[in-house]
Amino acid sequence: xxxxxxxxxxxxxxxxxxxxxxxxxxxxxxxxxxxxxxxxxxxxxxxxxxxxxxxxxxxxxxxxxxxxxxxxxxxxxxxxxxxxxxxxxxxxxxxxxxxxxxxxxxxxxxxxxxxxxxxxxxxxxxxxxxxxxxxxxxxxxxxxxxxxxxxxxxxxxxxxxxxxxxxxxxxxxxxxxxxxxxxxxxxxxxxxxxxxxxxxxxxxxxxxxxxxxxxxxxxxxxxxxxxxxxxxxxxxxxxxxxxxxxxxxxxxxxxxxxxxxxxxxxxxxxxxxxxxxxxxxxxxxxxxxxxxxxxxxxxxxxxxxxxxxxxxxxxxxxxxxxxxxxxxxxxxxxxxxxxxxxxxxxxxxxxxxxxxxxxxxxxxxxxxxxxxxxxxxxxxxxxxxxxxxxxxxxxxxxxxxxxxxxxxxxxxxxxxxxxxxxxxxxxxxxxxxxxxxxxxxxxxxxxxxxxxxxxxxxx
Amino acid sequence: xxxxxxxxxxxxxxxxxxxxxxxxxxxxxxxxxxxxxxxxxxxxxxxxxxxxxxxxxxxxxxxxxxxxxxxxxxxxxxxxxxxxxxxxxxxxxxxxxxxxxxxxxxxxxxxxxxxxxxxxxxxxxxxxxxxxxxxxxxxxxxxxxxxxxxxxxxxxxxxxxxxxxxxxxxxxxxxxxxxxxxxxxxxxxxxxxxxxxxxxxxxxxxxxxxxxxxxxxxxxxxxxxxxxxxxxxxxxxxxxxxxxxxxxxxxxxxxxxxxxxxxxxxxxxxxxxxxxxxxxxxxxxxxxxxxxxxxxxxxxxxxxxxxxxxxxxxxxxxxxxxxxxxxxxxxxxxxxxxxxxxxxxxxxxxxxxxxxxxxxxxxxxxxxxxxxxxxxxxxxxxxxxxxxxxxxxxxxxxxxxxxxxxxxxxxxxxxxxxxxxxxxxxxxxxxxxxxxxxxxxxxxxxxxxxxxxxxxxxx
Numbered sequence: 001x002x003x004x005x006x007x008x009x010x011x012x013x014x015x016x017x018x019x020x021x022x023x024x025x026x027x028x029x030x031x032x033x034x035x036x037x038x039x040x041x042x043x044x045x046x047x048x049x050x051x052x053x054x055x056x057x058x059x060x061x062x063x064x065x066x067x068x069x070x071x072x073x074x075x076x077x078x079x080x081x082x083x084x085x086x087x088x089x090x091x092x093x094x095x096x097x098x099x100x101x102x103x104x105x106x107x108x109x110x111x112x113x114x115x116x117x118x119x120x121x122x123x124x125x126x127x128x129x130x131x132x133x134x135x136x137x138x139x140x141x142x143x144x145x146x147x148x149x150x151x152x153x154x155x156x157x158x159x160x161x162x163x164x165x166x167x168x169x170x171x172x173x174x175x176x177x178x179x180x181x182x183x184x185x186x187x188x189x190x191x192x193x194x195x196x197x198x199x200x201x202x203x204x205x206x207x208x209x210x211x212x213x214x215x216x217x218x219x220x221x222x223x224x225x226x227x228x229x230x231x232x233x234x235x236x237x238x239x240x241x242x243x244x245x246x247x248x249x250x251x252x253x254x255x256x257x258x259x260x261x262x263x264x265x266x267x268x269x270x271x272x273x274x275x276x277x278x279x280x281x282x283x284x285x286x287x288x289x290x291x292x293x294x295x296x297x298x299x300x301x302x303x304x305x306x307x308x309x310x311x312x313x314x315x316x317x318x319x320x321x322x323x324x325x326x327x328x329x330x331x332x333x334x335x336x337x338x339x340x341x342x343x344x345x346x347x348x349x350x351x352x353x354x355x356x357x358x359x360x361x362x363x364x365x366x367x368x369x370x371x372x373x374x375x376x377x378x379x380x381x382x383x384x385x386x387x388x389x390x391x392x393x394x395x396x397x398x399x400x401x402x403x404x405x406x407x408x409x410x411x412x413x414x415x416x417x418x419x420x421x422x423x424x425x426x427x428x429x430x431x432x433x434x435x436x437x438x439x440x441x442x443x444x445x446x447x448x449x450x451x452x453x454x455x456x457x458x459x
Numbered sequence: 460x461x462x463x464x465x466x467x468x469x470x471x472x473x474x475x476x477x478x479x480x481x482x483x484x485x486x487x488x489x490x491x492x493x494x495x496x497x498x499x500x501x502x503x504x505x506x507x508x509x510x511x512x513x514x515x516x517x518x519x520x521x522x523x524x525x526x527x528x529x530x531x532x533x534x535x536x537x538x539x540x541x542x543x544x545x546x547x548x549x550x551x552x553x554x555x556x557x558x559x560x561x562x563x564x565x566x567x568x569x570x571x572x573x574x575x576x577x578x579x580x581x582x583x584x585x586x587x588x589x590x591x592x593x594x595x596x597x598x599x600x601x602x603x604x605x606x607x608x609x610x611x612x613x614x615x616x617x618x619x620x621x622x623x624x625x626x627x628x629x630x631x632x633x634x635x636x637x638x639x640x641x642x643x644x645x646x647x648x649x650x651x652x653x654x655x656x657x658x659x660x661x662x663x664x665x666x667x668x669x670x671x672x673x674x675x676x677x678x679x680x681x682x683x684x685x686x687x688x689x690x691x692x693x694x695x696x697x698x699x700x701x702x703x704x705x706x707x708x709x710x711x712x713x714x715x716x717x718x719x720x721x722x723x724x725x726x727x728x729x730x731x732x733x734x735x736x737x738x739x740x741x742x743x744x745x746x747x748x749x750x751x752x753x754x755x756x757x758x759x760x761x762x763x764x765x766x767x768x769x770x771x772x773x774x775x776x777x778x779x780x781x782x783x784x785x786x787x788x789x790x791x792x793x794x795x796x797x798x799x800x801x802x803x804x805x806x807x808x809x810x811x812x813x814x815x816x817x818x819x820x821x822x823x824x825x826x827x828x829x830x831x832x833x834x835x836x837x838x839x840x841x842x843x844x845x846x847x848x849x850x851x852x853x854x855x856x857x858x859x860x861x862x863x864x865x866x867x868x869x870x871x872x873x874x875x876x877x878x879x880x881x882x883x884x885x886x887x888x889x890x891x892x893x894x895x896x897x898x899x900x901x902x903x904x905x906x907x908x909x910x911x912x913x914x915x916x917x918x
Contacts, residue, residue, distance in 0.1 A: 029918070047834060047836070053837060058838055299891075310894055311893075311899075311902070311903070315889060315902070318910065329918070332886065334891045337894075375506060375508075377524060378518070406865075407865075410870070413869065416891055417877045418880060420887065421882040427791065430774060430790055431876055432770070432809065433876075434797055434871055434872055434875070435769055436625075436797070436798045437509045439800075442476070442773045443774070447774075451777065458788075
């Protein structure tokens with residue numbers, strides 16, 4: 001079948017983040033590839049992470065979320081196939097089967113190299129009466145449009161959000177800013193349970209305090225049933241609470257779209273995400289994977305994990321493209337760094353919480369520091385709280401959690417950079433961080449947090 | 460003279476940043492020291508870095524700049540001696556001579572351990588007619604008060620700033636916000652000459668563009684003379700320009716206050732700053748030094764330098780206090796990290812510019828990246844420009860320069876953290892940085908800058 005001089009045929013499945021990134025990077029590689037991208041959706045290359053801000057109303061036109069249009073790809077020589085669902089991968093034949101979502105017509109497509117970037121989808125918890133109207137998940141642009149239309153109806157006054165993870169918190173802001181009364185229901189003991197309990201407690205308290213009585217957070221409570229006549233009108237919880245609502249948003253986690261990969265014999269890993277090596281190669285020859293559908297290696301725990309994030313999808317897509325193009329790139333893994341926001345409160349994390357560090361067997365030492373984010377005499381100085389977690393024996397930095405003033409996340413990035421370099425606390429606490437009164441305190445909260453652990457250890 | 464059971468006598472000279480830091484840390488050390496702090500000023504422990512914002516009017520009361528009062532120290536057991544100038548150090552006798560600035564009476568004071576934290580003072584360039592009124596430098600609170608009073612007079616319309624370093628730029632903002640027409644005169648080819656020329660050019664252009672014609676920047680031009688009748692009315696430059704002005708601010712650099720240290724035989728280093736080891740010990744037994752009066756070791760160039768900054772003063776003060784108390788701490792050195800601001804434009808740097816890196820013998824590779832600081836569709840997204848400089852052979856990161864959106868400095872801190880750990884570009888470009896649309900782009904500008912160098916090197 002191979003043909004000297006023939007262009008290499010690249011097929012990409014998935015059109016949100018990693019898929020278009022692979023196509024874009026290959027188009028810039030200098031080699032003339034034959035690139036076909038298939039997606040079951042009717043659009044590609046959009047910022048799913050921007051949807052909460054579209055719902056909130058900060059972005060007026062949903063088209064602003066589109067990073068690149070099919071036309072932009074076509075002009076550069078890639079073919080974009082909308083409304084085409086990949087139903088099967090045939091590794092031995094180097095083919096995939098694609099079904100037209102409108103006509104149902106199935107075609108087979110050959111590839112020399114295949115990239116799977118099928119992403120993830122929301123988990124639907126086992127709740128009765130899912131068929132009622134105004135129960136939403138949020139993943140696609142159409143979801144955002146539907147939710148925004150609904151909350152802008154004058155009759156929409158009350159909302160229930162199921163799940164207190166990053167998306168739950170972002171949608172809480174969107175709903176709060178649209179004057180809804182919201183009950184957020186989390187089945188775990190804490191919202192944002194990737195944080196240490198005392199930190200998520202402080203965050204939850206802050207969220208409630210800054211919401212003028214319009215936000216209620218229920219924890220250790222699951223939703224058992226929806227009730228209503230056609231439309232959802234009430235949710236019933238495991239503690240017997242009955243909460244009236246006009247809209248329900250389910251943000252109870254996501255699961256990777258890896259069924260077709262598994263059916264093709266491609267090895268899966270944690271949470272059924274696709275296992276890849278550091279060149280984004282799957283267990284099957286000539287098949288790569290990138291983005292939310294792939295497993296990650298955690299650089300602190302040194303364990304495999306599944307932390308699907310848009311920033312990682314882009315990095316993995318770049319890495320996959322470089323390797324697919326015959327060059328070399330290695331993606332070492334993730335720190336789980338993330339940031340979210342509620343109503344001006346920045347909430348951010350990198351590495352392991354102390355709870356997770358202990359689970360992975362580390363002997364930890366930590367500090368919690370609350371200080372102003374800029375010189376206390378500057379207008380707009382806000383509190384910032386940082387928890388720093390360190391390996392007590394090796395002194396390596398294991399993680400940081402922060403919430404508060406506007407750029408709490410950037411303090412976390414300074415730690416992420418240190419963890420990436422396997423930096424020790426002894427060296428980190430002397431890091432020469434920029435200082436001027438509008439930007440930090442003479443001893444930045446982050447340095448203070450590091451000094452506090454140093455004090456415990458030595459002085 | 461030693462007396463078992465007698466408290467150790469600590470004497471500190473200098474009361475702005477490092478001096479009070481040493482006193483505060485010693486008071487928390489758990490050992491009961493006899494602490495005396497001498498300053499020639501009539502106040503201690505104030506934020507000199509905050510003075511431009513006091514002049515601007517962002518801070519109404521100059522007392523807000525005071526970190527700790529003499530009373531707060533006295534309550535904890537330290538004695539604060541205002542208006543007492545140290546005139547001589549007698550290392551053999553373990554004594555200093557102190558002169559009362561009001562009465563002229565001289566006393567001798569014994570110490571077991573001495574800390575020199577005498578800071579720095581503005582350089583006065585050789586300009587004719589310095590005696591004229593309304594010519595200012597800015598270092599002390601009284602300077603800030605005098606300048607603010609002058610610019611608030613209705614007759615003050617025009618200003619000249621001599622020197623385009625960090626303080627010159629901060630005072631430019633203060634004057635601009637007070638509706639003055641300002642000419643900034645810099646004798647070097649570029650303002651902010653610690654940045655690479657193309658970066659400082661872009662910054663200068665930005666400053667002029669955002670100032671509605673009220674700011675002029677003259678470079679490669681020195682001020683030769685002041686002219687006027689009692690008050691300064693004009694400055695005359697080396698190019699023969701005559702500029703009318705109502706006020707002159709001189710921000711032409713600083714020099715360390717180390718004359719008494721030198722006279723006592725204490726070794727000086729670069730720029731006549733006091734040489735210290737990493738425990739902040741000078742060349743003379745039982746004498747420590749910290750803050751703006753000390754030399755620094757530059758962790759990238761591996762050369763001694765003198766970069767006096769408030770953040771470093773605080774770290775060195777802490778280090779000196781720990782070692783003076785008999786514990787151990789080592790301050791490894793500085794990266795020269797700094798941030799300043801003009802009218803919403805954040806300007807920041809860490810490590811070496813490419814120009815300086817080449818001077819120190821590095822073979823460099825670099826990238827300049829301009830991207831939005833947050834998702835382009837988010838309200839308030841602003842451009843941020845980052846220059847990253849890398850050692851071409853070892854791939855070590857050497858420096859970063861950034862200007863633009865609000866938290867450009869925090870991107871620089873992420874690099875500072877990497878440099879501190881001697882991180883390589885290959886690893887750094889995969890750093891898992893937090894992402895959400897209000898905080899960054901899916902591929903943060905910093906990661907893009909790193910990828911751009913990686914592209915040049917490999918793909």
